[in-house]
Amino acid sequence: MDEKSIHIIEESIKLFAKKGFSSTSVQEIADECGISKGAFYLHFKSKDALLLEVFNHFYQRMQRRIDEVQSDELDARTKFTEQLRITFQEIADHREFIIMQVREQAIPFNDHIDEFLKHMRFNTYLFYKRQLLSIYGKAIDSAVWEVSLILQGIFKGFIDLIIIEDAKLDFEEISKVILRRADYIVEGFKNTGDQPVITEEFMNGIIPHDYYAKELEDMILALDEAKHKADGDLQVTLTVLLDEIQKNQPRPAMIKGMLSNLEEHAEHQGLAGQIRTYYQL
Structure with a gap:
């Protein structure tokens, strides 16, 4: 977003807070920003769009x-x-x-x-x-x-x-x-030992699949970052796990085995927990 649009946004926030959205006209916003009404519409199609x-x-x-x-x-x-x-x-x-x-x-x-x-x-x-x-x-x-x-x-x-x-x-x-x-x-x-009412299965019916795809993308990035910082057996574990979850059909048994190795390292237990929950392992 260009600087002029950001300036209009920031000035309109002040006006809306002071006068209210309904009572603030496009002309008042333009005046406050030192621009013409026509220039306002070059940046925003309407007040609702703003x-x-x-x-x-x-x-x-x-x-x-x-x-x-x-x-x-x-x-x-x-x-x-x-x-x-x-x-x-x-x-x-x-x-x-x-x-x-x-x-x-x-x-x-x-x-x-x-x-x-x-x-x-x-x-x-x-x-x-x-x-x-x-x-x-x-x-x-x-x-x-x-x-x-x-x-x-x-x-x-x-x-x-x-x-x-x-x-x-x-x-x-x-x-x-x-x-x-x-x-x-x-x-x-x-x-x-109480069992939760709100489960992974329940939330799968609430959150669309593409949002879970973003979650997988974040886990892949985290694994890749950890892999480049690790060495020895830990690096091997991270590499195998990263390769596996990027497959079209990841093998749950392989993921579970690698997670068991990963959980031996305290600094990666959280990430392992995220992956376990994602794949419901």
């Missing part, structure tokens, strides 16, 4: 920051809490804009908005799943989806306090709190 790009801009900015943390040399627990903190901060920074959306119910119902919201929702499901597997590994295999949904509910509870009540919370602390709550929930499943 609103969709506002959502995209906000979401992609937050996603970039989260991805930057993912590439840092941090342990899985620290990555997750930092990513939660960033999400809390980004939402709080745009509180007035979000309140405007809620009060006005300003989101126009159309296929583009609907697709965007689905994309964001499915990405959130998979984000929690991946991070929990990275932290707990095989121990959370069967319950990962249920634990992730419970944590999303806790997260939303804090968000409601921040957005609706304007609560002043320590984002770093509540992010750590959420992970501690996850510890208790995971331990509960381990100690009681």
